[in-house]
Amino acid sequence: ELYTNWSRASLLDLAIDFSKDIKLDIVKLPELDHRMMEIEPMTLWKYNDSGENKNFYTPRKYRPGQALWRSFGLITVPSDVSEDSREPGIITWLSKIEKYIQKPQVKISAVGMQDDGNATSWVPVNEMIDDLALHEIVLFEKGKEGWVMRIKELVEDTKEVVGFIYKGFLKDMYDIRNTKKSVEEELEQAYFGLDKAFRDWLSGIDESSSKEDKIKEWKELLFFSMKERALEKVNECRQRDIKGIYEENAKGVKNIFTAYEYFLIRLKKKLNQE
Numbered sequence: 001e002l003y004t005n006w007s008r009a010s011l012l013d014l015a016i017d018f019s020k021d022i023k024l025d026i027v028k029l030p031e032l033d034h035r036m037m038e039i040e041p042m043t044l045w046k047y048n049d050s051g052e053n054k055n056f057y058t059p060r061k062y063r064p065g066q067a068l069w070r071s072f073g074l075i076t077v078p079s080d081v082s083e084d085s086r087e088p089g090i091i092t093w094l095s096k097i098e099k100y101i102q103k104p105q106v107k108i109s110a111v112g113m114q115d116d117g118n119a120t121s122w123v124p125v126n127e128m129i130d131d132l133a134l135h136e137i138v139l140f141e142k143g144k145e146g147w148v149m150r151i152k153e154l155v156e157d158t159k160e161v162v163g164f165i166y167k168g169f170l171k172d173m174y175d176i177r178n179t180k181k182s183v184e185e186e187l188e189q190a191y192f193g194l195d196k197a198f199r200d201w202l203s204g205i206d207e208s209s210s211k212e213d214k215i216k217e218w219k220e221l222l223f224f225s226m227k228e229r230a231l232e233k234v235n236e237c238r239q240r241d242i243k244g245i246y247e248e249n250a251k252g253v254k255n256i257f258t259a260y261e262y263f264l265i266r267l268k269k270k271l272n273q274e
Helices: 068-075 089-096 136-140 147-177 184-203 211-235 239-243 256-271
Strands: 045-047 057-059 105-115 124-135 245-247 252-254
Touching: 068 105, 068 124, 068 147, 068 184, 089 136, 105 136, 124 136, 124 184, 136 147, 147 184, 147 211, 147 239, 147 252, 147 256, 184 211, 211 256, 239 256, 252 256
Parallel strands: none
Antiparallel strands: 045 057, 105 124, 245 252
């Protein structure tokens, strides 16, 4: 509870006469050192390449709206990765007592607080909760060909498909429509559309699962999901989308169909789909 309860402390002097007006003062605690604290087991860590915390680990803030599985590479770290990765202490401890755990299913819960954005107060305005149900083999098989490394790579591939390939398609579409609209909302919708499918896929892994079969299964799910999402945009096309725009560098017309074709080529290549 010391680690997981969000609390505020109040001291009430028993000698206070509550029949009279009283005064309450706020006690501001000094700021904690954000750099790597070995005693802290309940956080994800990020490595800083620049800034005041350069070459140190600091707690990774919970990102509103971002599913926990997208941080899989920070939850459990392969044993042969570079020094810029460190896993939460509670996961390290869990791996040490793994042989004493009778049930192979593990649930990881993440809780974070969102502040008001005011640097003078950082008042909490929202609590965010997420969890993952998975088999212990997904956390602790850490060899080069183990589940940890393979899933980490697959999550990174998924983020590249959404955050780079699909994002490129959206930008092409917005260029054709001559709009400055941000693509971030569309990308979050794409992640949301993949969320349940990935959780179900991850929770379905156990000691009898074939890595090659499961990886192939997710890549196919990801391919068809993103293909359908992009195709929906094509089916909603307007006259301007069909007419397109002339691009001198591309030496031709870019319209919704050429943008979709280019997206599909990149998607197939990335996910090894015929």
